Amino acid sequence: MSSPQPKSAGFILGFSMVIAVLIAVPFFVDLFYQTFLTEVLVWVLFAVSFDLIFGYTGLLSFGQALFFGLGAYSIAIPVSKFGLGPGPAFLLAIIIPMLFAWFVGYFSVKLSGIHFVIITLIFALIGSTIGETWPSLTGGADGLTVPFSPLQIGPLKIDLTDIKTNYYLVLIVVALCFLLLRRMVQSPLGKVFIAIRENEDRARLIGYNVQRYKLLAFVIAGGLSGIAGGLYGITLKYASANFLHWGVSGHAVVYTIVGGMGTLFGPVLGTGIIMSLEHYLVNYLQGTDLVIGIVLVFMVLVAPKGLVGLLQRKGK
Amino acid sequence: MISNLAVAILNGVIWGMIMALIALGLNMIFGLLHIINMAHGVLYMLGAVVAWYFIDLTGNFWVALILAPVVVGAIGMAIERGLLRTIEDQPIITIICTFGIMLAVQHLVFMTFGGTPRRINIPIEGRFQLFELQYPLMRVVIAAISIGVMIALWFFLNKTKYGLWMRAVVQDREMAVALGIPVNQVYMWTFALGSALAAFSGVLAAPIVYVDFMMGREILIMAFIIVIVGGMGNLEGSVLAAIIISLIQGVGSLFVPPAMATVFSLAFMIIVLLFRPQGLFGE
Numbered sequence: 001m002s003s004p005q006p007k008s009a010g011f012i013l014g015f016s017m018v019i020a021v022l023i024a025v026p027f028f029v030d031l032f033y034q035t036f037l038t039e040v041l042v043w044v045l046f047a048v049s050f051d052l053i054f055g056y057t058g059l060l061s062f063g064q065a066l067f068f069g070l071g072a073y074s075i076a077i078p079v080s081k082f083g084l085g086p087g088p089a090f091l092l093a094i095i096i097p098m099l100f101a102w103f104v105g106y107f108s109v110k111l112s113g114i115h116f117v118i119i120t121l122i123f124a125l126i127g128s129t130i131g132e133t134w135p136s137l138t139g140g141a142d143g144l145t146v147p148f149s150p151l152q153i154g155p156l157k158i159d160l161t162d163i164k165t166n167y168y169l170v171l172i173v174v175a176l177c178f179l180l181l182r183r184m185v186q187s188p189l190g191k192v193f194i195a196i197r198e199n200e201d202r203a204r205l206i207g208y209n210v211q212r213y214k215l216l217a218f219v220i221a222g223g224l225s226g227i228a229g230g231l232y233g234i235t236l237k238y239a240s241a242n243f244l245h246w247g248v249s250g251h252a253v254v255y256t257i258v259g260g261m262g263t264l265f266g267p268v269l270g271t272g273i274i275m276s277l278e279h280y281l282v283n284y285l286q287g288t289d290l291v292i293g294i295v296l297v298f299m300v301l302v303a304p305k306g307l308v309g310l311l312q313r314k315g316k
Numbered sequence: 317m318i319s320n321l322a323v324a325i326l327n328g329v330i331w332g333m334i335m336a337l338i339a340l341g342l343n344m345i346f347g348l349l350h351i352i353n354m355a356h357g358v359l360y361m362l363g364a365v366v367a368w369y370f371i372d373l374t375g376n377f378w379v380a381l382i383l384a385p386v387v388v389g390a391i392g393m394a395i396e397r398g399l400l401r402t403i404e405d406q407p408i409i410t411i412i413c414t415f416g417i418m419l420a421v422q423h424l425v426f427m428t429f430g431g432t433p434r435r436i437n438i439p440i441e442g443r444f445q446l447f448e449l450q451y452p453l454m455r456v457v458i459a460a461i462s463i464g465v466m467i468a469l470w471f472f473l474n475k476t477k478y479g480l481w482m483r484a485v486v487q488d489r490e491m492a493v494a495l496g497i498p499v500n501q502v503y504m505w506t507f508a509l510g511s512a513l514a515a516f517s518g519v520l521a522a523p524i525v526y527v528d529f530m531m532g533r534e535i536l537i538m539a540f541i542i543v544i545v546g547g548m549g550n551l552e553g554s555v556l557a558a559i560i561i562s563l564i565q566g567v568g569s570l571f572v573p574p575a576m577a578t579v580f581s582l583a584f585m586i587i588v589l590l591f592r593p594q595g596l597f598g599e
Contacts, residue, residue, distance in 0.1 A: 060408050107590060114352050114407050118540060119589050125537060126582045133575035250419070253412060286427060293420025297399060300413045 011182075022171055026164050035235070038167045040275050042232045043251065045174045047259070047267035048181055049224035050252035055262035056185055057217040058197030059112075062249045063104055063120030066127040067097040067222040069244030071229025076144045076239035077137065086151045086160060086234065093230025094223055101222020102215070109214040112200065124246040131241030143240030146233065160234055170231050177224055182264055184220070193217050197262075254292055258299050260306025269307055319447035320570065326446070328566025330455045331524075332559035333462035334517045338535060339542040339554040340469065341513030347486050347549035348506045350407050351400065354414040356514055356539060357532030358421040362388050363515025364522040364531065365429050368436060377439035377523075381461075384519050385512040392511025396504055404503070418532075425529040433526035458520045465516060466555065473551075482506060486549065541585050547595020556597060 022041075026034050046068055053061050074092040078084035084092075104123045111119055131138045138144065151158040151169075159165055184190050192213050195203040204210045233239045242248075252267075259270025274295070278288040285291065303310050342356045353359075363384050370380035395417060403409045442453035473479035481502050484492045493499050518531075525531065538561075546557030561581060568577045588596060 060411065107586065110590060111593075114350075114411065115589060115593060117352065117408070117411055118544065119586060121540075122582050122586055122589075126579055129575055129578050129582070133573065250415060253415065257412060285423075287423050289419040289423035290427065293416040293418070293423065296416030296419070297413055300409055300416065301399060301402065304409065 015179075019171075019175060023168075026167055031163050034163050034167050036275075036279065038163070038170050038235050039232075040272060041167075041170050041174045042228050042235060043255065043275060044268050044271045045177055045231065046225055046228040047252050047255040047271045048178060048264055049221045049228060050249070051256050051261060051264055051267045052181060052185070052193075052224070053217055053221035054253075055256060055264075055267070056190065056197060057193045057214060058200075059109075059214060059218070060117045060253075061108075061120040061218070061221070062117060062246045062253075063108070063124045064221070064225045064252055065246050065248035066104070066124040066244055067101055067225035068229035068232070068248060069127065069131065069239070069241070070097045070100055071226030071231075072233035072239035072243050073131075073138060073144075073229075074226065075230045075233045076146045079148065080144050080146045081137075086148055087153065090230055090234075093226050093233070097226025097229065098219055098223040101219045101226075105215045105218035105222070109211050109218060121246050124244065124249065128241055128244035128246070131244045138241050139239070141241050143238055143242070146237045146239065148234070148237060161237075166235055170235060173227065173231060177227060178264070178268075181224070185264065189213075189216075194262075254296050256306075257296060257304075258306055260308030263306070263308045266306045266308040273307070319449045321567070322446055323449055323451065324566045324570050325563065326451065326455070328563035329559060330459040331566065332562030333459045333466075334521050334524075335535075335538060335542060335562055336555045336558035337462055337465060337517035337520070338514050339539045339546070339558050340466070340551055341510035341517075342539045343543045343546070343549065343551055343554045344482075344506055344513070345510040346543065347551070348482060349396075349400075349404055349503055351404065351410045351414070352407065353510070354411060354536070355395070355417040355421065356414075356510075357536030358418050358425075359388055359392060359511045359514040359532070360518040360521075360535050361425065361529060361532035362391065362421065363518025364436075364527045365425055365518075365529070366515070367519040367522055368429075368434060368527050371436060377436070381516075381519050385515040388515030388518075389508040389512030393504055393508035395511075396507035400507070401500075401503075422529060422532070429529055431529065433528040436522045436527060438523045454523055458523070462517070462520060465513075469513075478502070478505065541581055544585055545588050545596055547598040548593075550595055550598055553595050553597040557595075 022037075025037060029037070046064070050061070050064050053059050053064070071093040074096040075086070075089045078089045078092060079086060104120065108116055108119045108123070132140050134140070135142070148160040151160055158169065160169070185193070192203065192208055195206075195208070196210055196213060200210055229243060232243070255270040255274055256267045257270070258274055259268065260266025274292065277291065277295075281288045281291055299306060305312075338356070338360050341359075342353060345351055345353050345356070366387050367377075367380035367384040370383050371377055374380070399413060399417070400410055403413060438452070438454045440454045440457055443450040444453055445451075471479075473482060481492070481497045484495070484497055485499055485502050489499065492502075521531075542557045542561055543554055545561065546553030546555070565574075565577050565581065592598070
């Protein structure tokens with residue numbers, strides 16, 4: 001509070017360096033790793049959106065998968081079924097998940113603690129059950145393949161099927177969302193979210209309408225999860241009912257816990273490390289859940305503040 | 317039609333008995349430790365898998381029915397002692413921790429037991445006439461065993477010292493500590509018992525369904541629905557809810573697609589959570 005200036009200067013320096021590296025990377029790695037890195041960036045956005053609702057506002061939501069899947073479908077269905085251009089479809093990937101988040105949140109924020117966890121999980125389950133049993137619209141578990149026409153912004157023509165172009169598009173969107181989130185959690189609004197996490201009753205007694213702020217956090221997080229889902233759909237040219245499954249929310253839980261919740265930077269770090277780990281493990285263990293589960297339990301028990309917490313403790 | 321209906325009703329009631337056991341385990345752990353055990357589904361799955369190995373080894377279903385819950389109960393005890401103990405006062409963190417346990421155990425079973433579903437041979441082959449159809453006797457035996465376990469559990473909770481301790485800790489933890497009840501031990505045994513109940517219902521379900529490393533996933537959600545509809549911490553409510561919900565799903569599946577029945581029961585659960593968080597049968 002007393003000296004925000006140097007901290008913020010440090011952030012700008014660090015952030016610019018990371019972005020500079022990320023801009024340069026595609027010139028040094030092959031297409032396979034460009035795609036991998038694109039996916040990491042998408043999940044980074046998903047994880048930081050989860051961090052807003054869980055890390056900052058204290059609400060463990062297993063419903064984020066619903067908004068992620070809706071984001072992917074908001075692009076996949078209009079583009080493949082109705083021939084909509086990718087530009088307007090991307091706007092839908094923000095609006096539709098936010099509308100659903102408002103609906104789900106309206107009921108969910110009335111509950112707190114474990115009841116909130118369960119109700120968000122149920123909403124996600126309803127979504128994935130409907131998605132699986134409505135293959136004419138969603139393609140079911142097999143999914144929908146999406147043929148993308150080039151995205152036209154003014155005179156600029158962006159070819160989404162080009163892997164490098166797709167990477168830069170995702171990088172720009174994720175970086176902007178990250179900056180927006182960072183600005184938000186440092187604003188008075190973010191302080192209210194943190195106040196609710198720390199002590200809901202006290203925040204209410206001070207005079208804040210706690211439910212309204214919770215709903216606001218839920219809708220923003222839902223919209224950002226939707227954008228992540230939309231980017232995922234664009235990257236894979238594909239959307240499936242599996243995206244809606246509540247287990248997908250588990251990814252965000254793992255990345256956020258491992259990296260450090262309530263830090264924004266933590267989930268970024270967690271996503272990068274866990275996804276790299278998965279990338280190497282998947283060939284040896286026919287899957288990665290064993291290691292991921294053990295890492296999750298270990299972090300919860302030994303370092304509940306995540307890797308960022310460990311780094312800070314060492315720094316002191 | 318009448319025989320189809322009779323079979324659906326009987327199937328519903330019998331499946332309800334099995335579900336009641338797993339829901340009782342989940343609800344006991346919740347009522348006492350205030351832990352939402354996301355790993356409860358894999359404990360049920362472990363029961364069936366461990367039983368499969370015992371049957372493979374001894375060729376006897378009844379040996380497996382006794383031993384598998386003991387083994388899984390011990391695993392549950394190890395989970396509570398080794399992992400959950402230090403975080404038991406943080407309900408949200410325990411959800412994440414048990415979620416991690418769920419991921420790890422499920423994958424471990426996949427790596428060792430394999431991904432192909434396996435069958436357990438039915439120990440009692442007999443069938444009896446139900447209107448025009450033949451109905452397997454084994455299922456009725458399964459239901460009878462479940463009822464036997466529930467009666468035993470009732471006696472344990474209401475007529476023994478440990479049962480009294482458990483109920484005392486549920487009612488007022490601090491007072492129980494003050495009265496010298498070993499609360500830590502009560503926690504440990506409750507988690508072990510809850511895990512054993514999940515495993516027991518897994519073994520009982522094994523002759524009806526396939527044994528598969530994913531079998532706990534759907535069951536976990538069903539157990540949640542039952543516990544919430546019946547009332548969290550309300551054990552009698554869980555039994556009642558298990559039978560009613562299984563009956564509605566069994567009979568309902570004759571008329572509507574099963575996925576639609578699932579969506580309706582999930583929506584119903586949301587309504588219960590919002591308007592009757594103490595459950596349908598609570599005060």
